[in-house]
Amino acid sequence: DGGITQSPKYLFRKEGQNVTLSCEQNLNHDAMYWYRQDPGQGLRLIYYSQIVNDFQKGDIAEGYSVSREKKESFPLTVTSAQKNPTAFYLCAISIDPGNNRYEQYFGPGTRLTVT
């Protein structure tokens, strides 16, 4: 089986702790993205990476960090500096961004609850 995997599906943490969300893909795509979704809102971009060892901040990067050491993996760390970390986190890959096609394909998501 292939595609985009995110683990775990549900994650619970105490306030003040850092937590890392996993995103793995075996589709050999370069571009990967992290979004968060809150109730009644659209998806908001946290970070994205278009190539290994390079990544850029999205609209709401404060309190988050990422790494892209391998093409297949783009983990997201939610740090204790993130004021409202409880949300649904989605990882995506982009197909053929060089051919004027902008479709992104998503993993199943991780629901993070911080108490």
Next chain:
Amino acid sequence: DQQVKQNSPSLSVQEGRISILNCDYTNSMFDYFLWYKKYPAEGPTFLISISSIKDKNEDGRFTVFLNKSAKHLSLHIVPSQPGDSAVYFCAASARGSNYQLIWGAGTKLIIKP
């Protein structure tokens, strides 16, 4: 400033009838538009897209219409089926934006039997 707006938080449609979901945008640089469907606690699923050089794109029961002068697009689902009940997101992208998508807030579609 919301660049992509879906003004209807929810829409209820009878099974078998047409569902029309609307989306407005403000950025004239957007040149590619997409619709996604999302079930609770799952990732969005790509449905259909349209380039700004077209005004209509059709794929099975789904048709997207683009009115560039009005900065408006719509998704038509005909006929509506119970499995279509979900939240639908409109997204847009502009050439030169590093392929970033800007998302609307979504419209919850409820198909009544």
